[in-house]
Amino acid sequence: MTERGARILLVDDDREIIRAIQRSLVALGYVVFTAGSGQEALHMVNNDRPDLIILDLGLPDMNGLxxxxxxxxxxxxxILVLSVREMERDKVQAFDLGADDYVTKPFGLQELLARIRVALRHAARPAAGAAAVATIGxxxxxxxxxxxxxxxxEVVLTPTEYxxxxxxxxxPGKVLTRHMLLTQVWGTHANMEPHAHSLHVYIGHLRRKIEPDPRRLRFLFTIPGVGYRFAEE
Structure with a gap:
């Protein structure tokens, strides 16, 4: 089984490595973005919202850490780190700064793919032991x-809608303020325009796609002056 459709950002200034990994991931059904610098990677994380990032530490403009x-x-x-650095202290520092896994170059492609699958499976679960499929009505x-x-x-959603x-x-069942939603979906500074207005628009799009009867809401309810609440299981 593959996590078909998962969005992966590859960050490395070595074009040969980028091409090799990208070719394999695309063949398995992943959506792949690439960046050659730290600043470009940060921009793409904020704008393209990948599900996983493969990050090389030796970038031309800033340290991958x-x-x-x-x-x-x-x-x-x-965050799955790639690095030629094999020292234990380098790995410890990467983990301390938030990396989820660390792969030393040169690496086997099958091992990298397995680590990607594990990272995506872990990220897919909202809590330890929770099911990978949520069913509400x-x-x-x-x-x-x-x-x-x-x-x-099947309902086709845009990345932001998903x-x-x-x-x-x-x-489910919890009232989520607009600020909470903006932070979760767009990041810590998303309470500013244009995202604040975009939230209302995306809520409308989402309702049209998932509500069986738009005249009688089943899932997504507006809490006036506060935010929104989703139906409980």
């Missing part, structure tokens, strides 16, 4: 495959 630290300030995105969300179905029919739905499904 600094990139890892900055990502951890606002995101729990799984006719709605089923497969976190591993990023697949959404209503009454058994990220928003994932937050709701992981907090």
């Amino acid at each position: 600094e990139v890892c630290k900055k990502i951890r300030e606002s995101s729990a995105l799984p 006719p709605l089923a969300v497969d976190f591993t495959r990023r697949q959404v179905r209503v009454h058994g029919q 990220d928003l739905l994932k937050v709701f499904v992981q907090h």
